[in-house]
Amino acid sequence: MKSKFLPLLFGLGFAAMPLSNYAQAEFQVVEAAPANPDNEPHPVHPVPHERQVLWNETEFYAFFHYGINTYTNKEWGYGDENPNLFAPTAVPNPKQWLEAAKSAGMKGGIAVVKHHDGFCLWPTATTTHNVTASSNANAQATNIPKDFAAAAKELDMKYGFYVSPWDRNSGYYGDGTNNYVEKLFIPQCKELAAYGSDQFEMWFDGANGGDGFYGGAQQHRKIDASTYYDIPNLRYEVHQMCPNCVMWGVGDEARWIGNEAGWAGETNWQTQNRGRGAGDNTEGAENGWIWLPGESDAKATTKGWFWHEGEGIHSAERLFQMYLETVGRNATLILNLPPDKSGSLPAATVNRMKELGNMLSSRFATDLAKTATVTVSSTRTAGEKRNYEATNINDDDKTTYWAAPDGTNSATITFEWNEAQTIRYVSMMEYIRLGQRVKSFTIETSEDGATWTKRGGDIKCTTIGYKRIIPLNGSTSNSYGDGYSAKYLRITINDSKACPTLHTVSIF
Numbered sequence: 262m263k264s265k266f267l268p269l270l271f272g273l274g275f276a277a278m279p280l281s282n283y284a285q286a287e288f289q290v291v292e293a294a295p296a297n298p299d300n301e302p303h304p305v306h307p308v309p310h311e312r313q314v315l316w317n318e319t320e321f322y323a324f325f326h327y328g329i330n331t332y333t334n335k336e337w338g339y340g341d342e343n344p345n346l347f348a349p350t351a352v353p354n355p356k357q358w359l360e361a362a363k364s365a366g367m368k369g370g371i372a373v374v375k376h377h378d379g380f381c382l383w384p385t386a387t388t389t390h391n392v393t394a395s396s397n398a399n400a401q402a403t404n405i406p407k408d409f410a411a412a413a414k415e416l417d418m419k420y421g422f423y424v425s426p427w428d429r430n431s432g433y434y435g436d437g438t439n440n441y442v443e444k445l446f447i448p449q450c451k452e453l454a455a456y457g458s459d460q461f462e463m464w465f466d467g468a469n470g471g472d473g474f475y476g477g478a479q480q481h482r483k484i485d486a487s488t489y490y491d492i493p494n495l496r497y498e499v500h501q502m503c504p505n506c507v508m509w510g511v512g513d514e515a516r517w518i519g520n521e522a523g524w525a526g527e528t529n530w531q532t533q534n535r536g537r538g539a540g541d542n543t544e545g546a547e548n549g550w551i552w553l554p555g556e557s558d559a560k561a562t563t564k565g566w567f568w569h570e571g572e573g574i575h576s577a578e579r580l581f582q583m584y585l586e587t588v589g590r591n592a593t594l595i596l597n598l599p600p601d602k603s604g605s606l607p608a609a610t611v612n613r614m615k616e617l618g619n620m621l622s623s624r625f626a627t628d629l630a631k632t633a634t635v636t637v638s639s640t641r642t643a644g645e646k647r648n649y650e651a652t653n654i655n656d657d658d659k660t661t662y663w664a665a666p667d668g669t670n671s672a673t674i675t676f677e678w679n680e681a682q683t684i685r686y687v688s689m690m691e692y693i694r695l696g697q698r699v700k701s702f703t704i705e706t707s708e709d710g711a712t713w714t715k716r717g718g719d720i721k722c723t724t725i726g727y728k729r730i731i732p733l734n735g736s737t738s739n740s741y742g743d744g745y746s747a748k749y750l751r752i753t754i755n756d757s758k759a760c761p762t763l764h765t766v767s768i769f
């Protein structure tokens with residue numbers, strides 16, 4: 262018997278034996294399993310919750326701002342709007358919204374179901390200020406959360422809801438008691454959670470009080486968002502019903518990227534400093550205390566978040582640029598598509614989404630990494646059920662990954678083809694379940710494996726994270742170009758917080 266097991270046996274009841282029996286006792290020696298049979302790298306903390314990993318995989322999804330503002334030509338309703346103003350000219354059609362999003366390559370959507378004006382787009386029990394109070398027949402037939410969730414399931418898309426914490430209609434809001442949060446806000450979130458346990462995100466904007474109707478008081482009311490909304494209980498209640506629902510914004514499970522223009526920092530950590538609003542949102546914090554990944558909210562149209570007469574829509578190339586500057590920079594992109602007064606998306610939006618989808622699928626059509634031979638400078642020793650081979654990088658399995666040995670914080674990963682390929686984009690993904698690690702990398706191509714040319718122009722090749730896409734010509738606004746001919750492509754990881762891990766590299 263190995264002496265190190267003795268204290269354990271004593272602890273397990275051996276101590277209760279009379280000492281005289283000790284010498285005669287027969288032991289069956291059980292070898293303790295090694296602590297890390299798969300030889301996995303130690304995590305670099307903080308690491309994501311599983312729901313944050315699943316959320317990240319949604320990558321690109323739609324935002325739908327629709328409600329009483331659609332009919333009043335406003336961005337923020339005061340809260341005193343007559344419910345009859347909500348008068349859709351047809352029954353709102355969330356399935357049409359999500360179909361358009363899907364054609365653009367989006368994997369889900371978030372529908373606004375209560376904006377700051379407090380008017381609820383479902384028959385809520387919490388307030389009479391909802392669709393059932395409108396005399397319009399199409400309003401009477403409106404239940405956005407119900408129809409949106411059903412359409413998402415039918416289309417195999419992820420879904421969730423935007424519910425404004427700030428409520429300019431309610432007399433309870435900011436009245437110096439807990440009434441608003443206890444009687445409206447949390448019950449509303451629970452009603453919404455009941456529309457589907459598989460929701461991926463609940464969206465809470467950052468607007469926190471100001472002028473409003475407030476049940477007729479017509480006052481200026483401010484609250485302290487860090488305590489007012491009872492976030493610990495809100496999270497508890499929603500997660501009981503929707504375990505994989507990331508609570509965005511005030512919920513503190515994903516962060517605003519710091520602008521509404523569709524870009525994230527080239528350097529972008531999914532970790533952030535502690536404390537609400539601490540740290541730079543566009544870049545996160547390299548040594549942040551919490552896992553708080555960035556989401557970029559941006560408008561596809563040229564006026565507001567809500568639909569407005571005469572608005573235009575950005576070109577597919579501009580939207581593709583947003584994609585590269587958000588999804589391609591370790592953030593997610595939630596792109597706003599406003600339904601008009603008919604409760605459907607205008608044809609121009611539908612058509613532009615198809616165009617964007619075609620652009621994305623043609624530019625990212627054939628993953629050349631799949632047909633390359635991959636070699637790496639070093640490989641971590643395999644464990645019982647896992648290996649860390651280079652081939653994990655270009656297989657189709659996101660649960661496998663390549664990793665370097667402990668203490669090796671730099672590496673090269675080289676792709677070689679039998680014939681020269683035309684290359685424009687490289688997409689890399691770390692295995693973020695073990696934390697975000699890479700701090701600096703370089704991408705080069707070669708015709709002969711001897712002379713190498715650095716690619717990516719002036720782009721800061723710093724962080725990778727969940728996903729980083731580098732347009733090799735260095736331009737996000739005009740990224741497609743002629744491409745580069747290469748028989749070899751090499752990624753050099755120059756620095757990493759600990760041994761690097763990559764689960765997928767794709768080359769287009």
Ligand code: FUL
Binds near residue numbers: 336337468566
């Ligand atoms: C902000 C809101 O104030 C805007 O109206 C819009 O909904 C935007 C997405 O979030 O906080």
